[in-house]
Amino acid sequence: MFLDNRQVAMDSVLEALADSIDYFQDNLERLHPSLRDALKPHYEARSRSMRELQELSRKHLSMLPRDADVERDDYMWLWSRLKSFVGNESQVVIGELLEQERVLMQALSSLYTHPLPDAIEPVIEGCWKGCRALIRELYAQQKPRRR
Numbered sequence: 001m002f003l004d005n006r007q008v009a010m011d012s013v014l015e016a017l018a019d020s021i022d023y024f025q026d027n028l029e030r031l032h033p034s035l036r037d038a039l040k041p042h043y044e045a046r047s048r049s050m051r052e053l054q055e056l057s058r059k060h061l062s063m064l065p066r067d068a069d070v071e072r073d074d075y076m077w078l079w080s081r082l083k084s085f086v087g088n089e090s091q092v093v094i095g096e097l098l099e100q101e102r103v104l105m106q107a108l109s110s111l112y113t114h115p116l117p118d119a120i121e122p123v124i125e126g127c128w129k130g131c132r133a134l135i136r137e138l139y140a141q142q143k144p145r146r147r
Contacts, residue, residue: 014057
């Protein structure tokens with residue numbers, strides 16, 4: 001089945017959401033407990049939004065669920081671990097999480113260029129706001145450790 005441009009844009013958002021959640025979950029043990037506690041509510045909200053978007057996409061955009069790119073996940077994990085040898089592990093993970101947010105913001109921006117069903121629009125707006133809030137939190141967590 002071929003996807004139209006709007007479906008491709010939604011698929012990119014869903015993929016970016018899933019990748020960011022997976023990366024956070026895969027790296028929980030690498031984070032300082034206070035950092036983990038500060039970030040966990042953001043990712044729990046993101047998981048709820050992703051599930052809601054998946055359901056709405058099936059209903060309103062006729063999209064089928066798809067599998068994650070496991071090879072990409074393995075590469076990202078290995079690259080991040082290698083960077084940890086030369087830097088603070090939590091700071092490396094924060095940098096990677098910020099990169100995940102950049103990818104998600106680009107995907108959301110692209111999706112915003114397409115007309116969306118009314119039911120999907122508020123969920124996308126919530127994802128945008130959640131992404132901005134997480135970026136602010138990541139930078140706030142990064143600052144005290146730079147001094």
